[in-house]
Amino acid sequence: MDHTAHHTGTGHDHATHEGHHGHADHDGHAGASWGMAVKATLHCLTGCAIGEILGMVIGTALMWGNVPTMILAITLAFLFGYSFTLLAVRRAGLDFKTALKVALAADTVSIAVMEIVDNGIIALTPGAMDAHLSDGLFWSALLGGFAVAFLITTPVNKWMIGRGKGHAVVHAYH
Template sequence: MEHEAHTAHAHHHEVAATSTWAMAVRATLHCLTGCAIGEVLGMVIGTALGWSTVPTLILAITLAFFFGYALTLWGVLKAGVGLRAALKVALAADTLSIAVMELVDNGVIVLWPGAMDAELTDPLFWWVLAIALAVAFVLTTPVNKWMIGRGKGHAVVHQYH
């Protein structure tokens, strides 16, 4: 039992030692890809249909989680992991990262004057969306570095690569 605890403790330090900013940036870029696909699609659909703020945000957030999880799931399934295990990996790897990214980017959009009222043809719609995703990337990267350093988040996915 003592040996198992020591081995687990040593493995934890091994993972923490490999947590670099480059790893965190790659993990966050992966998260940003799925989030951006869902976020942009949700905002475009909600805006095009003339929906109010809340339904548009719900759609954008739902699609961001869907595409974020789907990208991880696809990679893990390609590595030969079964569907149930791959779902667990995707949930463990991405939930906090996507949640932080969505909180930040939607927060920027909602707080930016006029952004939620901008139409698809208004440059404000696109600029604020791009700025919000960039801010979310910057603020989510340290979260991913912290998680990877503890063997969580995208560190879980790396064992299948």
């Protein structure tokens, strides 16, 4: 097993790596596996979902309008998304400042894509913005948005990891 494939967790992907070895556009990183991309996306989705649902619940409970509620939900989605990575790399021994830089590098694009897709679906679903927490429409739009966001964000994460960016930055510290 070559050291690059071992480092990125794509040991089963030798043929793909060897086929690209030495190409300038590949930057010397082994291609990311779909499993690695799914794991990174699920990690991101968990933080986003917790933050976004919490923001929606708080905004609705305080009877805020749609815009302030969405701003709170998106802010909390980023906060929780970054926090999951921050805690993981802190456990790996990084100081706070370095850990924060790693979390920002690893998650910013992933969380942004996920939030744009998810909130876009909620905004475009007729009646979803005005639905209450007790309405099935609210939850189906939110969960449907997360499902579509997952499907769109996974290939983005795969592409980034394959180029040594995104969650590949986190894996360097495990």
